[in-house]
Amino acid sequence: MEWFFTSFPMVSTIFTVLALVGLLVVYLYGPYWGVRRVPGPPTIPFLGHLPLMAKYGPGVFSILAKQYGPIFRFHMGRQPLIIVADPELCKEVGIKKFKDIPNRSIPSPIKSSPLHQKGLFFTRDSRWSAMRNTILSVYQPSHLASLVPTMQTYIDSATQNFHDEEDITFSNLSLKLATDVIGQAAFGVDFGLSKPQSSNTDSVRNLGENVEVSDFISQHIYSTTQLKMDLTGSFSIIIGLLLPTLQEPFRQILKRIPGTMDWKVDRTNRILSSKLDEIVSKRMQEKNRGSKDFLSQILSARESQQESKNVFSPDYISAVTYEHLLAGSATTAFTLSSVVYLVAGHPEVAKKLLAEIDGFGPHDLVPTAHDLQNKFPYLDQVIKEAMRFYIVSPLVARETSKEVEIGGYLLPKGTWVWLALGVLAKDPKNFPEPDKFKPERFDPNCEEEKRRHPYALIPFGIGPRSCIGQKFSLQEIKLSLIHLYRKYTFQHSPSMEKPLQLEYGIVLNFKHGVKLRVTMRT
Ligand code: HEM
Numbered sequence: 001m002e003w004f005f006t007s008f009p010m011v012s013t014i015f016t017v018l019a020l021v022g023l024l025v026v027y028l029y030g031p032y033w034g035v036r037r038v039p040g041p042p043t044i045p046f047l048g049h050l051p052l053m054a055k056y057g058p059g060v061f062s063i064l065a066k067q068y069g070p071i072f073r074f075h076m077g078r079q080p081l082i083i084v085a086d087p088e089l090c091k092e093v094g095i096k097k098f099k100d101i102p103n104r105s106i107p108s109p110i111k112s113s114p115l116h117q118k119g120l121f122f123t124r125d126s127r128w129s130a131m132r133n134t135i136l137s138v139y140q141p142s143h144l145a146s147l148v149p150t151m152q153t154y155i156d157s158a159t160q161n162f163h164d165e166e167d168i169t170f171s172n173l174s175l176k177l178a179t180d181v182i183g184q185a186a187f188g189v190d191f192g193l194s195k196p197q198s199s200n201t202d203s204v205r206n207l208g209e210n211v212e213v214s215d216f217i218s219q220h221i222y223s224t225t226q227l228k229m230d231l232t233g234s235f236s237i238i239i240g241l242l243l244p245t246l247q248e249p250f251r252q253i254l255k256r257i258p259g260t261m262d263w264k265v266d267r268t269n270r271i272l273s274s275k276l277d278e279i280v281s282k283r284m285q286e287k288n289r290g291s292k293d294f295l296s297q298i299l300s301a302r303e304s305q306q307e308s309k310n311v312f313s314p315d316y317i318s319a320v321t322y323e324h325l326l327a328g329s330a331t332t333a334f335t336l337s338s339v340v341y342l343v344a345g346h347p348e349v350a351k352k353l354l355a356e357i358d359g360f361g362p363h364d365l366v367p368t369a370h371d372l373q374n375k376f377p378y379l380d381q382v383i384k385e386a387m388r389f390y391i392v393s394p395l396v397a398r399e400t401s402k403e404v405e406i407g408g409y410l411l412p413k414g415t416w417v418w419l420a421l422g423v424l425a426k427d428p429k430n431f432p433e434p435d436k437f438k439p440e441r442f443d444p445n446c447e448e449e450k451r452r453h454p455y456a457l458i459p460f461g462i463g464p465r466s467c468i469g470q471k472f473s474l475q476e477i478k479l480s481l482i483h484l485y486r487k488y489t490f491q492h493s494p495s496m497e498k499p500l501q502l503e504y505g506i507v508l509n510f511k512h513g514v515k516l517r518v519t520m521r522t
Helices: 002-006 008-033 050-068 087-096 125-138 141-146 148-159 170-187 197-202 213-225 235-242 244-254 261-285 294-304 306-311 314-344 347-360 369-374 377-389 421-425 447-451 470-487
Strands: 071-076 079-084 167-169 396-399 404-406 409-411 416-419 488-492 502-504 508-510 515-520
Touching (some): 050 079, 079 087, 087 404, 125 306, 141 148, 141 369, 148 170, 170 314, 261 294, 294 314, 314 347
Antiparallel strands (some): 071 079, 488 515
């Protein structure tokens, strides 16, 4: 007894330590417990499978799919993801069981960015459906068709100054072009990025009196590129991957310490938000704002529909408009660059494509939206194959809202289910010789196309939550390619690295750019 009292402090310390270790184990393994029956490689505490990601890169999901089958577990730090790598199961998650899996999980980089959370991408449940319905009412085919001349103007001006035998970094040009087009379509603002240097000085600066376009864009690019999904993001993002409960407290502290990445990201996001709020409030006051751009249309829908008024408070309007810039620029630019890069490396494809484009009519005849959809079947195949070859979003996120069965496994409410579009696109079952660039595999008369599962290639996602900008971006990509190939052909520049290196941020990107040599067509 005496012993107990004399050693009480030591015993209580041991109990406290054991209790803390127990709590830590429960905290670390809690999310794993509910999905433990789903197969997957052994995990390392805190890091999960991040070391595998570091070792194999994004190809890790194809490697694991071969080993563990079409549904398996992958731990992003402490957070388990259920990876779905089969077209039929993707259909089940994205379409058949949509009402039980209607939202996206919010990854740690987005958690620390309130600006990115209020867009359509990350809003949830009834607010999401009300927002999506209003936005869909804006994306009528007639509205898209009316954007053709605007898109064409930017394409003309961006590509008018190429010289014969000139080397260009095409990916820079395509990002500027896509940002300009979406800037005009979303905000009604000419960012003037893709204009040839000489005429750049008079780019319209109507974002607001104190707002410089270039400043806005550089803040935008900084904010986008800091959304990293690996261990190179800000400290609070890294903590969020390893110990999510500590992310917000860390962010709150670090954002107050000048010089830290959290401080820079927070500052950038606040500047961006205030600039966007400024644009929105200015536009709200305008009586005759017209209906050409997305922002004006959303504001008008808000004024005429009570439901839209409730969901679209000014901060949400800023967020969805900004989201357009974010979602519509890097993705479209990447796709455009991939097509031109791949075609440059395949002269037989270039020849066939040029013949189709030349066969459409005189080179100054601008195709209509209807022409773009129906009169360029080979161009369609080339774009599909390029999107398969370099898929912009190799993973698409979802989260269960209640307990649901997928692929024979019962997944608890709150499980993160991610669709591995990148694994599907390189699966030899649906795409024989997956590492060959063969647009003909999408010819509607070809056996491979007829046999293929309808959801084997879904670069724009699947079901009610799929990409809202699909038609918009395809229209822009086709129009740009037709215009480019009417005037020029391209080869890889001697300074283009081989093999091509890619970078994996929130979307895929070219690490050192796409460098091409231009030849003028006579
Ligand atoms: C080549 C270009 C593009 C690609 C490859 C692409 C790809 C995607 C993908 C994979 C998703 C997720 C779908 C899912 O979860 O099932 C998505 C969603 C989305 N995209 Fe795109 N996108 C592109 C262009 C655009 C453009 C131009 C816009 C805007 C005008 C846009 C706006 C959005 C929005 C708002 C969502 C979220 C939809 C929702 O949650 O309801 N995207 N996109």
